[in-house]
Amino acid sequence: MVSTPTPSQPPHGLDLVIDFVNTLDTEAGTDALSSPAGLAAWLTERRLLQASSGPSLSEADRAGAIRLREALRALMLENNGGEAVDDAHAELERAARRGDLCVHFTDDCSVELAADRQRPEGALAQMLVPVADAIADGSWQRVKACRAPDCQWAFYDRSRNRSGVWCDMAVCGNRTKVRAYRECKLPAG
Numbered sequence: 001m002v003s004t005p006t007p008s009q010p011p012h013g014l015d016l017v018i019d020f021v022n023t024l025d026t027e028a029g030t031d032a033l034s035s036p037a038g039l040a041a042w043l044t045e046r047r048l049l050q051a052s053s054g055p056s057l058s059e060a061d062r063a064g065a066i067r068l069r070e071a072l073r074a075l076m077l078e079n080n081g082g083e084a085v086d087d088a089h090a091e092l093e094r095a096a097r098r099g100d101l102c103v104h105f106t107d108d109c110s111v112e113l114a115a116d117r118q119r120p121e122g123a124l125a126q127m128l129v130p131v132a133d134a135i136a137d138g139s140w141q142r143v144k145a146c147r148a149p150d151c152q153w154a155f156y157d158r159s160r161n162r163s164g165v166w167c168d169m170a171v172c173g174n175r176t177k178v179r180a181y182r183e184c185k186l187p188a189g
Ligand SMILES: [Zn+2]
Pocket: 146, 147, 148, 151, 152, 153, 166, 167, 168, 172
């Protein structure tokens, strides 16, 4: 299903994917996925995982979530002029398979991509639906991770010519400019 974007919202429900990558906040030094319980809470709050879906999540579930998160971040950095990371697309495909992300045909002749949301692997794979929609229509190119190495905050680039580089020009853009200026002004020797 294609959702109609409002000016404040990226299309396809990409805000969910952006939020997922931003569970790691390097500036605050926090990670919402630092434990299996944290991952379970995050997925349940966003209705990706049903609240009473069997046994609690394991460390292996958490490790899978982190691999997916960092693969998504690598692709968002690539969208922002970063180097291509070989394994990132393959990791997305593995995550899709782990969660049984499949095409479903219904009697009223509609088609949808959906994962098995009874399981944590499926809850994670469900986030690849907006990614697939966005890759298909090109809006994925606007999903970026901030170029500041100590930030890497995910954001949707709304600039007209898709030239946004920083999550927030006032913060990361200026900070990087000031740093570059200082490095230029350092006395030689
Ligand atoms: Zn930033």
